[in-house]
Amino acid sequence: MDQQTSQTTPTTAPPTTTCARCGHTADGLPVTWTCSVENGGRVYFCVDCARRHLRSIEGRLDSAWW
Numbered sequence: 001m002d003q004q005t006s007q008t009t010p011t012t013a014p015p016t017t018t019c020a021r022c023g024h025t026a027d028g029l030p031v032t033w034t035c036s037v038e039n040g041g042r043v044y045f046c047v048d049c050a051r052r053h054l055r056s057i058e059g060r061l062d063s064a065w066w
Contacts, residue, residue, distance in 0.1 A: 020063060021049040038062050 017033065018025050020043035026033070034050040034057060036043050043063065050057065056066040 017044050019044060019046040019049055021045055021053070024048075036063070 015029070016025050016027060017029050019033070024046045026046070029044075030046075032047050034045045036045065036057065039062075045053070045057075045063075053063075053066050056063075
């Protein structure tokens with residue numbers, strides 16, 4: 001007789017992503033946010049901050065300059 005074993009996996013909350021500019025948080029990693037690599041680390045910007053500073057982002061300026 002075949003017996004099925006129930007495997008339970010621990011449920012973990014999705015990681016929270018924080019905007020490096022305004023501090024807005026979101027669950028997981030939103031696909032509409034912008035990612036930038038600054039000083040060897042990844043930083044994320046929400047949609048509003050990315051739109052507000054689009055020219056600086058395209059010019060590859062560090063966020064400290066804007």
